Amino acid sequence: MAEPPGLRARKKEATRLALHEAALRLAAEQGADRLHVEAIADAANVSRRTFSNYFSSKEEALFYDDAVRLRRMLELVRDRPADEAPWTVLSRAAEQLTAEGLDEPDPAWLARRRQLRAHPGLLAHQVAAYSTIERDLATELAPRLTGADVELRSRILAATFLSTLRVATQHWIENPRGSLLGAVRAGLRLAASNGTPGSWVRAVAGSS
Amino acid sequence: MAEPPGLRARKKEATRLALHEAALRLAAEQGADRLHVEAIADAANVSRRTFSNYFSSKEEALFYDDAVRLRRMLELVRDRPADEAPWTVLSRAAEQLTAEGLDEPDPAWLARRRQLRAHPGLLAHQVAAYSTIERDLATELAPRLTGADVELRSRILAATFLSTLRVATQHWIENPRGSLLGAVRAGLRLAASNGTPGSWVRAVAGSS
DNA sequence: AAGAAAGATTGCGCATTGAGCAAGTTTATT
DNA sequence: AATAAACTTGCTCAATGCGCAATCTTTCTT
Known part of the structure; x- marks a missing residue:
């Protein structure tokens, strides 16, 4: 029933978390209004497009x-x-x-x-x-x-x-x-x- | 204290209402996902730019x-x-x-x-x-x-x-x-x- | 273990949108 | 009537969400 998550699932969760944390950190550092998707993606070492695969907006990531x-x-x-x-x-x-x-x-x-x-x-x-x-x-x-x-x-x-x-x-x-x-x-x-x-x-x- | 609203204020309220109602009508008619700011503005006989002067998004208008x-x-x-x-x-x-x-x-x-x-x-x-x-x-x-x-x-x-x-x-x-x-x-x-x-x-x- | 299948990442392009700016227009004031 | 104040509009740009196709990675099959 509850199979242990494979490498694939773990990686996904990792980048999701990385994106979330990057968003939170950047928002706190630079102010929520100067927060851009591109910056979040960069901070998490993914492309802007990949960000969109995980979250439909920066607020959702936040x-x-x-x-x-x-x-x-x-x-x-x-x-x-x-x-x-x-x-x-x-x-x-x-x-x-x-x-x-x-x-x-x-x-x-x-x-x-x-x-x-x-x-x-x-x-x-x-x-x-x-x-x-x-x-x-x-x-x-x-x-x-x-x-x-x-x-x-x-x-x-x-x-x-x-x-x-x-x-x-x-x-x-x-x-x-x-x-x-x-x-x-x-x-x-x-x-x-x-x-x-x-x-x-x-x-x-x-x-x- | 409560001065009667002049023509200016009344017109503003009128277009605001017109935009709101246009948004509601179009959303109901065509589905909420096919709702575009441009269409709302057109239906209310104003420019797209003017829409933004009243509402910061179509959802706010809705x-x-x-x-x-x-x-x-x-x-x-x-x-x-x-x-x-x-x-x-x-x-x-x-x-x-x-x-x-x-x-x-x-x-x-x-x-x-x-x-x-x-x-x-x-x-x-x-x-x-x-x-x-x-x-x-x-x-x-x-x-x-x-x-x-x-x-x-x-x-x-x-x-x-x-x-x-x-x-x-x-x-x-x-x-x-x-x-x-x-x-x-x-x-x-x-x-x-x-x-x-x-x-x-x-x-x-x-x-x- | 090799190869196929499934899934994830990425770049590109496009449509939508929020907002600054300046010129033109309408309403208010005197 | 003249001036000032407020509103509308078009232009422009940056940001964004998403479809698509190519490429790379993980997983499954045999």
């Missing part, structure tokens, strides 16, 4: 790591028991994902990501990356719901969860007190009680 | 109406009393916005919007339009919160609320049973109780 994380999260969701409550499924998946080696990321990566935040036009591309799996996540969630309006409810669950994950992560990047895992947990707890004003304080207090 | 709605919603949020509970502020603003003449939209518009849904790449641009005001909404919300973690909480509130609004609206477009207002109300109620499994059924039942 947020490739988010895409990977999100695809991985979808897998984790799939692996949760079918009878678990939906929000629990999502929370646990998010926690596993965060725990999986990305809890204490490389400081250089952190700094670069913080640089990127400055450029407001990039936010749009990041949310785009998230929106890519929104539907997949919803269809994964739907069979776990019972009652009326399953479709609407699954889509709202997926969308709000992903938004929360994105915002909590971003907030932690800009403002890293404590662990990322803690930030994600706090965010999810907050989102879980969006509509109940009294519980906010309690929810936050409970996170410490 | 989702101009969302942008307008969202800016309007920000105003409505600003006008809510300062002591209202945050989620109530958002719900009321959304309801007002929906009630403001867009509750029973033009069937042609609806059909076109439904066509657009087919093209998956466009979702990214729609969420981009929503993300544009995410920060503004958060900074508007922040002063209405008390306690700890005001920044994180306001950002999560803004993000989840906007996601919900987007998904509920989109769901209603694809699936218009009842009024849009009803769909938005239901969506917000659902989002308000994301984490509490037992309350889902009650929340939905309460919407009928």
Whole structure:
């Protein structure tokens, strides 16, 4: 089933990563607006054309790591028991994902990501990356719901969860007190009680 | 304070709208992928260059109406009393916005919007339009919160609320049973109780 | 191990597009 | 009516996404 990736696949992943990292580095060094596809390709020792074979735009290259994380999260969701409550499924998946080696990321990566935040036009591309799996996540969630309006409810669950994950992560990047895992947990707890004003304080207090 | 817009401003708004509508119509007619800036400009009787003066891409033109709605919603949020509970502020603003003449939209518009849904790449641009005001909404919300973690909480509130609004609206477009207002109300109620499994059924039942 | 088949990289060319600039046109001001 | 301010347009260019065909690499077959 899970055959070890051959040399071909490994090489591909390597250049993909190289392109992603080159993009991130150059964007942080020279500013996101002076980032050109040609430069990224050069930095990764491939041709401009090859870049296009991997990514359809420099922004996609920039947020490739988010895409990977999100695809991985979808897998984790799939692996949760079918009878678990939906929000629990999502929370646990998010926690596993965060725990999986990305809890204490490389400081250089952190700094670069913080640089990127400055450029407001990039936010749009990041949310785009998230929106890519929104539907997949919803269809994964739907069979776990019972009652009326399953479709609407699954889509709202997926969308709000992903938004929360994105915002909590971003907030932690800009403002890293404590662990990322803690930030994600706090965010999810907050989102879980969006509509109940009294519980906010309690929810936050409970996170410490 | 609010001077009536002169001829100049009215003309500008007119061409902006013309461009938006031309884009929407052409996208629905010929498919979103065969949509070219030149064609949009022609259909609106302006030059290609002028199109660029109004919109920075065809997708921005396509989702101009969302942008307008969202800016309007920000105003409505600003006008809510300062002591209202945050989620109530958002719900009321959304309801007002929906009630403001867009509750029973033009069937042609609806059909076109439904066509657009087919093209998956466009979702990214729609969420981009929503993300544009995410920060503004958060900074508007922040002063209405008390306690700890005001920044994180306001950002999560803004993000989840906007996601919900987007998904509920989109769901209603694809699936218009009842009024849009009803769909938005239901969506917000659902989002308000994301984490509490037992309350889902009650929340939905309460919407009928 | 040799050769065929499948897959990846590259260069070339073209269509689309976003934007700066300057000249011409329309609206606002006085 | 004259002047100023704002808008439109055509021209031009750099950047980009992608189809195509040639070449090189990995994998599969026998």
